[in-house]
Amino acid sequence: MENISNLIFGLNIALQPANLFFCFMGVLVGTLIGVLPGLGPNATIALLLPFTFKVPPVSAVIMLAGIYYGAAYGGSTTSILVNIPGEAGSVITCMDGHQMALKGRAGPALGISAFGSFIAGTFGIVMLVFLAPRLAGMALMFGPPEFCSLMAMSLCLVTFLARGSMVKALIMATLGLLLGTVGMDLQTAKVRFSYGTPYLFDGIPLVPVVMGLFGISEVLKNIGSEVRQSILESKIKGFLPTLQDWKDSAFPIIRGSLIGFFTGLIPGIGLATPTFIVYGLETRLSKHPEKFGTGIIEGVAAPEACNNATASGLFIPLLSLGIPGSAAMALFLGALMIYGLEPGPLLISNHPEVFWGVVASMYVGNAMLLVLNIPLIPLWVKVLKIPYYLLFPLILLFCCVGAYSLNNNSSDVVVMITFGIVGYLLRKLKYELPPLVLAFVLGPLFEMDLRRSLALSRGSFSIFFVRPISIFFISIAIFVLALPLIKKMLEKKSA
């Protein structure tokens, strides 16, 4: 098949010593950046861009791509170890990952996260190689009504994230929706809730909020707490996942990869939303849903596979259509343009060495990351043994630096700290944070696409019900909402 020969051609390029070196540098830097909470691949890629002008374009893109998915791998490490998400896509990993670490099972958690990411990444690349052009076409089929229905469906999944009181979860979701309304309403150019501050024109930024709610609040929660000391004494049970772990994680990894990859094709979906969807799905499909959140391996395997698959999926619209699906992809697009390479259908025909070289190097990079990460697991687990009074100030430092590095704006740090305090209070009062984050992310997207759809249809709601993809998502949403009722009716019948 011609694609296989192209892949071999690409491997030839990717395996040249110079490119191997760049790939390695990229994944190494990326992993380090991902491990440090807050510091994201976007800032790093932007910083390294000028440096890459001096090297040939293929090598430059290989390195930048390495940074990008290295960060995806690294982000899960802090989530599992210290309950602080390294980036938005790792928020869900905190939930079960950290619980596993508290039980002394940090090693298996890290291990399954690395393996799951590798499998998902490989899957993504295989799909890229064989289906890139056709898949890219799929991404274009998503217009405002499709997005709106997808968001509506995702919002319905909020209820799956509630572990304790449903009312409290709904309160959190409503709070998230309210916070999401801050910012300029693009359609009318009127700014909401900014109280005159230009900073809030674009809304409250997501990453500082997530870092504050989960990261800073975690640090605050642990001040003076006795719980941690018990971890220092508990024995670390093994460093790698057991056979039972593999059995449990097999399907979650497969489902995570599939859903992650296909949602990654949709431009603008981001890395966080697919992980929420996958987690919600796993709780419903599992035979022991009540165990989610207490530290089971499926709760780590699925989201981690998902965010890697999404990261690969985002490359497809970029490389084959020239459409960036996220901020990092926009950076790539800019970089490609500066090198004189035009992403899009012409990239494959005009510069095949770039396209196939990069795709092949993604595979090489994934393999490198696996090899890099597995031996480091015992080292990471030892991090848990560092006394708190040393560990947490360091974490605070990295969070502050990371938040500032997002936009070179100190207001982001202020937002992070504010939400850290808010998150601490909410946790003390036993409110759950994931529904808040989900609603905060999805609410504005849902509203914007709803209004765009209505603008297109000149006010008619029928636009949602005549387009097949939209109907699909709406049906799932209705089904999900009706599920408890159906369950109840079935139980009554059998009683």
Add this chain to the structure above:
Amino acid sequence: MKTTTISILTLVFCFFSILHPADGVPQDFPSRTIEMVVPFKPGGTLDIGTRIVTDQLSRELKSSVAVINKPGATGTIGSGWVAKANADGHILLAGTVASLVLSNFFLDNVPFDTQKDFVPIAYAAESPSLLVVPSTSPYKTFKELIAYGKANPGKLSYAVAGGLGSTSSMNMELIKRRTGIDLARIVYQGGGPARTAVIGGHVDMTSAGYAPLRAHIKSGKLRPLATSKKIEAMPDVPTFAEEGYPEVLVVWIGFFAPAQIPSGPRKILVEALERALKDPGTIQKLKNAGYVPETKTPEEFSEQIKQQYEMISQIVKETKIGK
């Protein structure tokens, strides 16, 4: 013992903090890294052009020039920061029509006045604005599109990036008002999503700069119907002026310094940028990225900004856009 250590360390730190690199002295300009602030996210049109030029600028000045991104509020946060920054010439601003001209009209609480707080030091390039439709669209010429729009009100839609403060939005508004057709306004949060929507055929048209559109036009996914300035690669695309609508905005990118910059550094910067913009490698890179390199003297640049201000005020008065 401990107190002695601390006091010694404190003294040492105080000593080091007094040693300062001399700044603000014209003959030693530039005495440290120059910061070029781009008030948008990395990877955007202004960002790419700035990076290309500053790469050459650092060679001309024999000093490092760093690009710092400070995005937010359509470029007003970053621009406002530079307006209040140290004006010794080491902090500069990359600007474009949206952040420096339109923002003063359409956004509230903008922390600067372009004509008072900044002086232009270089005019780098222009990005012609094009009107494009998806390749699946039945309209082959601008006239056909307008004719259909007039005959069928309520059928066509257009995509814009960002609110009224963006150039694509402004240009579409101008076209809409001058032609009088009823178009549905579909707003997206950035140029990327807006273009994607048009490529996918969900929206009928959009107006955007040549830089981001070039790849899509070449690959055949988008069809250009009109442009604000003739593009050598596409000679048969008519200009808006030829079609009878001359008011479409010229989208430029340029570099500015805070108004209080001393004349010594300013002269050095103006000359260095002039040389950088004449460099054939830089010109080629700008062309590759979709710009039309064009130079004006700082005086001509100020004059052009003034004219654009007047034109927009006129239009806002006449048509009451945004109020």
